[in-house]
Amino acid sequence: MKSASLIPDKTQLISLYHEFQKNISIADIPYVTALRNEALKSFEANGFPTQEIEEWKNTSLVNSLKPSYNFYFNPFKEKQDVDKIFRCEIHNFETYLFTQLNGWYIYKQNPITTLDNGVIAGSLSAAFQAYPELIQQYYGKLSNIQNSGLTALNTAFAQDGIFIYVPDNVTVEKPIQMVNIVNIDESIFVQPRNLIILGKNAHLTFVFCDDSIRHETSFINSCTETFIDENASLDFYKMQNKDSRSTVITGSYFNLQKNSKLCSNTLTFNGGVIRNENYVTMAGSGSEAKVYGLYLMDREQHVDNQVYVDHQVPETLSYEQFKGIIDENASAVFNGHIHVCPDAQKTEAYQSNKNILLTDTARVTTKPFLEIYADDVKCSHGATVGQLDPEAMFYLKSRGICDRNAKMLLMYAFAGEIANKINIEVLRNRIDAMIVKRLKGELSICDQCVLHCKENEMINFKIDMSKI
Amino acid sequence: MVPLLEIKNLKVSINNKKIIKGLDLSINAGEVHAIMGPNGTGKSTLASVIAGRDVFTVNEGEIKYKGQDLLGMPIENRSREGIFLGFQYPVEIPGVSMTNFMRTAVDEHRKYKGLPPLSAVEFLKLMEEKKKMVEIQSNLTNRSVNEGFSGGEKKRNEIFQMAMLEPTLAILDETDSGLDIDALKIVANGVNKLRRPDNAFVVITHYQRLLDYIVPDFVHVLFEGRIVKSGTKELALELESKGYEWIKEELEK
Numbered sequence: 001m002k003s004a005s006l007i008p009d010k011t012q013l014i015s016l017y018h019e020f021q022k023n024i025s026i027a028d029i030p031y032v033t034a035l036r037n038e039a040l041k042s043f044e045a046n047g048f049p050t051q052e053i054e055e056w057k058n059t060s061l062v063n064s065l066k067p068s069y070n071f072y073f074n075p076f077k078e079k080q081d082v083d084k085i086f087r088c089e090i091h092n093f094e095t096y097l098f099t100q101l102n103g104w105y106i107y108k109q110n111p112i113t114t115l116d117n118g119v120i121a122g123s124l125s126a127a128f129q130a131y132p133e134l135i136q137q138y139y140g141k142l143s144n145i146q147n148s149g150l151t152a153l154n155t156a157f158a159q160d161g162i163f164i165y166v167p168d169n170v171t172v173e174k175p176i177q178m179v180n181i182v183n184i185d186e187s188i189f190v191q192p193r194n195l196i197i198l199g200k201n202a203h204l205t206f207v208f209c210d211d212s213i214r215h216e217t218s219f220i221n222s223c224t225e226t227f228i229d230e231n232a233s234l235d236f237y238k239m240q241n242k243d244s245r246s247t248v249i250t251g252s253y254f255n256l257q258k259n260s261k262l263c264s265n266t267l268t269f270n271g272g273v274i275r276n277e278n279y280v281t282m283a284g285s286g287s288e289a290k291v292y293g294l295y296l297m298d299r300e301q302h303v304d305n306q307v308y309v310d311h312q313v314p315e316t317l318s319y320e321q322f323k324g325i326i327d328e329n330a331s332a333v334f335n336g337h338i339h340v341c342p343d344a345q346k347t348e349a350y351q352s353n354k355n356i357l358l359t360d361t362a363r364v365t366t367k368p369f370l371e372i373y374a375d376d377v378k379c380s381h382g383a384t385v386g387q388l389d390p391e392a393m394f395y396l397k398s399r400g401i402c403d404r405n406a407k408m409l410l411m412y413a414f415a416g417e418i419a420n421k422i423n424i425e426v427l428r429n430r431i432d433a434m435i436v437k438r439l440k441g442e443l444s445i446c447d448q449c450v451l452h453c454k455e456n457e458m459i460n461f462k463i464d465m466s467k468i
Numbered sequence: 469m470v471p472l473l474e475i476k477n478l479k480v481s482i483n484n485k486k487i488i489k490g491l492d493l494s495i496n497a498g499e500v501h502a503i504m505g506p507n508g509t510g511k512s513t514l515a516s517v518i519a520g521r522d523v524f525t526v527n528e529g530e531i532k533y534k535g536q537d538l539l540g541m542p543i544e545n546r547s548r549e550g551i552f553l554g555f556q557y558p559v560e561i562p563g564v565s566m567t568n569f570m571r572t573a574v575d576e577h578r579k580y581k582g583l584p585p586l587s588a589v590e591f592l593k594l595m596e597e598k599k600k601m602v603e604i605q606s607n608l609t610n611r612s613v614n615e616g617f618s619g620g621e622k623k624r625n626e627i628f629q630m631a632m633l634e635p636t637l638a639i640l641d642e643t644d645s646g647l648d649i650d651a652l653k654i655v656a657n658g659v660n661k662l663r664r665p666d667n668a669f670v671v672i673t674h675y676q677r678l679l680d681y682i683v684p685d686f687v688h689v690l691f692e693g694r695i696v697k698s699g700t701k702e703l704a705l706e707l708e709s710k711g712y713e714w715i716k717e718e719l720e721k
Contacts, residue, residue, distance in 0.1 A: 395559040395613075398519050399573040399629060400547035400580070409572060413563025413612070 003072045008065055008189060008219070010047040014040065016071065017156055023073035024159060027125040029132045032139065039145045039155035046149035058333045058365045059304040064247035064273050067217050069189035073159070075104045093426045095177035095207065096121065098162055102182055103190030103220075105160045112163070119172055120165040124193055127163035134165060138197055142225040142253035144279070151251045154223040158193030161222070164206070168199035168229075175205035175235075175424060180222075182246070187217035194224040198232040198260075205235040205424065210250075215243045223251040226262075230284065233261040235423055239431075242271040244299060251277045256316075258284030265421055267431060268295040268303050269438050275304040282309065282316035282344075293322040294418035296438050297330035304333040307351075311344040311374075320351040323418050325411055325439070326362040334366040336381065342373040351381040356388060356414060411439050470535045472497045472637055472668050473518075478529035480510070480517055487513045489693035490529070495637070498665045502679055502704060503672045505690035506712045511672045512556055514690070515641040519553035520546050533637070547573075548580040550636030550667075554626040554643050561613040566625075569613050570595065570632050577633060598631040602658040620651040627658040634662070639670040644678040656681030676708035689715055 004020070006012045017024065017040055025033050048065060049056040098121065099106045105123035112122030112130055120131070128135055145152040162178050180192060198204055210220070228234050234254075242248055248271055254262055266276050280289045295303045309318040324332045334353040355364045368381035388410045396406035415435045422428035473495040480488040488510045495501055503511055517524050518531065520543035531538040538546065561569070574594070575585045586594065602624055614622050623643050630638055640659070644652055659669060659682050671682055679687075679701060687703040688695045691712070696719060697703065707714070 389559075389561075391559045392561045394521055394543065395555065395561065396564075396569070396573075397543040398547055398553055399569070399633065400544050400576045401569075401572050402544050402576060405572055405576065406544075409564050409568065410561070413561065416563050 003070055003074075005068055005070045007068045008048075010044070013153065014044055020071075020073045024157060027128050027159070029128050029135060031132070031136045032128055035140045035145075036156045039152045042145045042152040043149055043156055046147075046152060048153075049149055055306060055335060058331075059273070059275055059302065061247070061273070064219060067187055069187050069217070069219055070184075071189050072102065072104075075160070093424075093430070095175045096172075097177050097179065098122070100161065100178065100180045100192055102184050102188055103160065103192050105162060115172075117170050117172065118167045119170060120163070121176060122163060124161040124163040124195060125159055127195070131163075131165070134197065135195075138225065138227055139195055140225075142227070142255050142279070142281070143223055143251065144253075148251065148277075150221055150249050151223055154191045154193060154221050154251070157191045158223065159191075161193040161195070161224075163194070164196045164204070166198045166202040166204050166232075169201045170199070171203040172205070175207050175427075177207040177209065179209045179211065180220075181211050182216075182218045182220070185216060189219045190221075192220070192222040194222070196224065196226040196234070198226075198228045198234055200229045201231040202229065203233050206237070207424075207427065208236070208238045210238070210240045210242060210248060215245060217245045218242075219247045221249045224253065226252070226254045228254065228256050228260040228262055228287075230258045230260060232257070234263070236262065236264040237422065237427070238264070238266040238276070240266070240268045240271055240274060240276075242274070244270070244272045244301060246271060247273045249275050249277075252279065254278070254280045254289065256280070256282050256284060256287035256289060259286035260284060261287070262289040262291075263421070263423070264289070264291045265418065266293040266305065267418070268293070268297070269434065271297075271301055271303065273302045273304075275306070277306045278308065280307070280309045280318065282311045282318060282347075283313065285313050285315045287316045289316075289318045290421070291318070291320045292418050292421050293324075294415055294435075295322075295324040295326075295332055296415065296435070297324065297332060298327035298441075299330060300328075301330045302332070303330075304335075306333075306335045306337075308337045309339065309349060311338070311340045311347040311349060313341075314344055315346045316344065317348040318350070320353075321418065321421075322353045323355070323414060324353075324364065325356045325358065325415060326364055327358040329359075329361045331363040331365075333364070334383070335369065336367070337369045338371065338379060338381070340370075340372040340374050340377055340379070344374050345376045347374060347377040347379070349377070349379045353383045354414075355383075355385045356411065357385060358387075408436070408439055412436055415439070469496065471495060471532075472534065473538075474532040476530050476532075478514075478517070478531065479527040480513055480524050481527055482513070482524050486527075487524075487693055488517070491690075491693065491695055493688065493695060495668050495670065497636070497668055499686065500663070500669045500671065500682060500684045502682075502684035502687045502701075503670060503690055503695075504674065504676075504687060504704065504707060507674075509690045510693045511690050512641055515553055515556075515639045515670075515672060518546075518551060518639060519543065544576070545580075547633070547635075548577050552630050552633055552635035552638040554623075554630060554638065554640040556641040556643075556645070556672075558614045558617075558622040558626055560615045560617075562615050564613050565610060566613055567595070567610060570629065573629075574632060594632065598628055601631050601661055602628045603654050604628055619646040620648070623647055623655060624651065624658075627655050631658060631662060634667075636667045637670070638662075638667070639672065641672045642674065643671075644673050644675065652678060653681060676704045679704045691715055691719070 111126035336351045338349045340347045353366045366383040419431045471494045475493040478491040689697040
């Protein structure tokens, strides 16, 4: 198996690329290889982001880049029984399940599947060869290799990930679930790459789970490009439950055409250093983007959510809402940047970030940023950082509820607002239960999967009316 | 017999401002006491101190509840021991449903008494029963605590919570303010249904009107941080006709 072990600095990575270029490009079409070379040049110019860059002021990768990592350039040959590694524990949650293990797409028979309704889903590297027209039309078109060193690095090295194509007028009835597992007994650097294309009037729910199984150091630098054509809609859920020795970078690029809809929800439960970058381009009139996020951090964990919404045309709407509870020595960052082009009249753009700090040592940095060049727009932003409401605490305690449970009720209510935005009922219920568990300090990555909660566990705070 | 509640020489301040200036009050099980008096004389402060709000400083005096020192007791234990405060301004808590709130409260009360938690079915039955008692429409309970409730709904919700927790000593802080006559009757009805020989009520009010429906055994007039006059229900009628100026004049004599 082709692999290397090194401390990831710029020079080392560039020579690594040249050394393994043949392996890296093995599934490429010329278009992809050319893109890699261009991306490598950009990485050479930009390198890893440092805190001198405004957008990276409050997140440092220094510690994440200190250890030595293993890089793999060939798929894992040994047969991995995915069913044994991972089992989604949500009952009645029917999905088309796809798995990525240590950055590689795992399959039993075919690397790429065509579902009954014409939907194509499977390995990106297989798609390079199988669907070159789609690749040339869409791949690398949204991701910005010029400005982001990490996206450039991903574009240069990325070999696999998930590829989804939903043809015009197709509604994918069951959600497609992508589980990205890191399970290896050594430190690993992986760079998954995903491409999702929704045709006109296509509808898809995509659930993305990032999980650790072991406690080895890992660095995931992933990039996802998503095209949403006219009248199409995408529900995009991202669940992150990683161990404290992992660094996770997600670059998510969305492009919305006329009258299309995006609902994105990023739920972060655990992790070492997590940075989620969302780039949303409102390219067609009548498009709507809702971008939600929830983060529950403690210990030394760090999460950084960046949202950039670019309103390019008239009559588009974006709505951002991020909430977080930060405990112990954890820290959180939110940067929301709304850009309204001069022609983008009648834009509506709303942004909100609310935080609860539970200790004196928990930190949050929140920065809303509106850049508006049109005059007929409705925009608002708001950010709050506070403690739990003392009046509400007194009210709850005056009814006999102990301090811990009163806090739990208030935190659960705070976090529940984001969980309530989940449109799939079974998933919403499970996430609700996970939030309660996480707030009680009982959720760990040892639960195998982000969606794994013990069924018999009694949740005191919610009565499921449907079961009575 | 040990009184249910006994307050001796209570002095309370907030931010160094003296509010209660030496108050004595004794309440026995089975009694209903009304506390009346003009604004800013310490009625709500007294209620808050009994419930355990920590923004106030108790400078002197003691409060005994069932013979135990109340002031050292945690807020939640006061409730579990049977003290209930009906808030003058019930707090809105978005996202916390009435069901989850009451279930947590009832379970904690039961746990304190060494009882097992109620099953979901038992709990919902209890809710239904108490809702009927205070004439609450069924949809109220699936809403967030007090969020978007009208003034009347909020007050009725306080009585509903009281019915759920069945306190030994209930203090209703201006529960009648802002209520129309129908809502007032419902609230008073709720209280009357909960009256028992082994519990007591303290009704804080500005107006005699409520006392037509909740008939008190004793009426106290709180003025400038002290109880300056105590009597029976006739005192409330006298206050209604003569006004608080009459008390002031009497005090000046």
